[in-house]
Amino acid sequence: MWKKYQGKPTPPELMKRLMEQLKPSFDVLLVPLEIGDKSAFLLYLKTVIDEAQLQQLIIKPFFEMSSDNQFETYVNSSPSKVGMPANEKDLLFNLTIGHAVLAIGDQIILLDLRKVQSDLVLPTSLEATVHGPQLALSENLNTNVNIIRQRYHKPSLKVETIELNDVTRKPIAILYDETIVKKNVLKMIKDKLDQMDAPLIQSAGDLQLHLNDKKFSLFPTMILTERPDRISYNLAAGKVVLMIDGSPLALLAPVIFFDFMVSTEDNYHSFWIAKFTLTLRYFGLFTCIVLPGLYVGITSYNPDIFRTELAMTVAGSRIGVPYPSYIEVLFMLIFMELLTEASIRPPKVVSAAATTVGGLILGTAATEASLVSNIMIVLIAAVAISTFVIPINEMSFAVRVIRVLILLFSTLFGMAGLTISFIGLIIYLTNIESFGEPYLRFYWKNGKSEIKGSDR
Numbered sequence: 001m002w003k004k005y006q007g008k009p010t011p012p013e014l015m016k017r018l019m020e021q022l023k024p025s026f027d028v029l030l031v032p033l034e035i036g037d038k039s040a041f042l043l044y045l046k047t048v049i050d051e052a053q054l055q056q057l058i059i060k061p062f063f064e065m066s067s068d069n070q071f072e073t074y075v076n077s078s079p080s081k082v083g084m085p086a087n088e089k090d091l092l093f094n095l096t097i098g099h100a101v102l103a104i105g106d107q108i109i110l111l112d113l114r115k116v117q118s119d120l121v122l123p124t125s126l127e128a129t130v131h132g133p134q135l136a137l138s139e140n141l142n143t144n145v146n147i148i149r150q151r152y153h154k155p156s157l158k159v160e161t162i163e164l165n166d167v168t169r170k171p172i173a174i175l176y177d178e179t180i181v182k183k184n185v186l187k188m189i190k191d192k193l194d195q196m197d198a199p200l201i202q203s204a205g206d207l208q209l210h211l212n213d214k215k216f217s218l219f220p221t222m223i224l225t226e227r228p229d230r231i232s233y234n235l236a237a238g239k240v241v242l243m244i245d246g247s248p249l250a251l252l253a254p255v256i257f258f259d260f261m262v263s264t265e266d267n268y269h270s271f272w273i274a275k276f277t278l279t280l281r282y283f284g285l286f287t288c289i290v291l292p293g294l295y296v297g298i299t300s301y302n303p304d305i306f307r308t309e310l311a312m313t314v315a316g317s318r319i320g321v322p323y324p325s326y327i328e329v330l331f332m333l334i335f336m337e338l339l340t341e342a343s344i345r346p347p348k349v350v351s352a353a354a355t356t357v358g359g360l361i362l363g364t365a366a367t368e369a370s371l372v373s374n375i376m377i378v379l380i381a382a383v384a385i386s387t388f389v390i391p392i393n394e395m396s397f398a399v400r401v402i403r404v405l406i407l408l409f410s411t412l413f414g415m416a417g418l419t420i421s422f423i424g425l426i427i428y429l430t431n432i433e434s435f436g437e438p439y440l441r442f443y444w445k446n447g448k449s450e451i452k453g454s455d456r
Contacts, residue, residue, distance in 0.1 A: 011041045012103050033062050044100035050115040072104050080111045119143040127227050131268035136226035141245035151232045166200050173243040180238040185254055185435045189240055204249040220394035221434040223252040230264045254437040260395035281389050288386035289403050292329045293410035293418045299325040301414030320370035326411040328372050332380045
């Protein structure tokens with residue numbers, strides 16, 4: 001029992017020290033509770049505590065119960081009670097995330113009464129589908145785990161949490177199906193998380209960069225997704241899912257190159273429709289990578305590959321264009337990338353205007369001014385459309401860089417450069433690994449065997 005000063009109980013020394021360390025913050029409160037012979041003290045930060053819960057679960061029962069012992073027994077059996085940390089530094093951290101310290105009798109109790117402002121489930125925005133679920137994840141970790149548990153009902157689904165070592169000390173949830181997950185992959189991911197030494201991690205995308213050992217790696221080795229159905233599908237395939245508190249995206253690992261070309265929409269279509277759309281995506285991928293380099297290689301080095309009529313048409317469209325074809329392609333690619341960037345981040349009303357000005361007015365004006373040929377406008381439009389058919393944004397960004405490199409080789413060495421750079425791309429992909437798994441692994445199996453994880 002704490003000491004009394006002038007007949008009134010005083011708070012424990014621990015609370016006084018914590019109070020001093022949190023000053024001069026306006027929202028730190030040390031509240032005495034006293035009625036008759038009963039007394040207790042509460043220490044919390046007002047801005048991160050759910051005051052309705054505090055009133056209903058702690059303050060109201062305190063004044064309703066007849067003795068300290070009864071109230072102490074009640075609090076000790078409350079689901080809001082959490083374990084006391086080992087030192088004062090961790091106790092201070094817990095106060096900042098929404099815990100309250102309750103002193104009653106000789107006992108100090110820690111209660112989780114945090115106020116959650118970000119548990120709203122968001123609509124899908126990055127991976128929209130026509131026939132699939134329309135809701136994505138939220139920015140609250142507990143809500144996200146609840147969403148996945150509601151979709152994946154196997155008791156073998158395990159959810160482990162660890163705490164980051166950065167200044168935020170955000171919790172990360174590791175989800176996996178115990179019966180089919182690859183143990184070595186799971187161990188590798190846990191080891192990397194333990195060894196991570198980053199000053200500040202705010203989102204799943206940030207976490208992905210720090211989990212990748214190769215700083216200058218071009219292709220993503222984890223999938224960043226917002227879709228609960230994609231997460232469930234990958235859990236059933238034996239993959240590991242990482243979620244970080246405060247981020248509406250999850251990470252999937254390990255992955256292979258072909259995972260980035262699969263849309264969850266494929267699961268909601270018939271076999272031939274799904275195969276047709278998948279084929280279109282690969283055609284789009286090949287087109288957006290190769291088409292600019294192919295155009296430069298043929299027009300600058302090997303125009304005889306075209307039929308005579310087509311070669312004459314291309315040559316005729318370039319009459320008046322004052323520079324070589326590779327400058328023309330590079331000029332339009334740069335403006336297309338600028339247009340893409342300009343349409344992503346500004347407000348919607350501004351991005352619509354930017355798209356209209358850039359796509360229609362600038363393109364038409366450039367053609368009429370003979371700065372680019374008509375065929376170049378068609379080619380750039382085809383490349384832009386093809387880029388957007390790649391379902392995962394991370395892969396789309398990598399492809400945008402790769403096509404510039406292939407264009408460079410085609411400019412220097414013509415069709416031979418195009419071929420060499422494409423072969424080099426394949427070699428580069430074969431040397432990438434995602435948590436020990438070959439990035440360019442080919443596997444042929446039906447959906448059922450994939451979901452069962454039959455290769456494990």
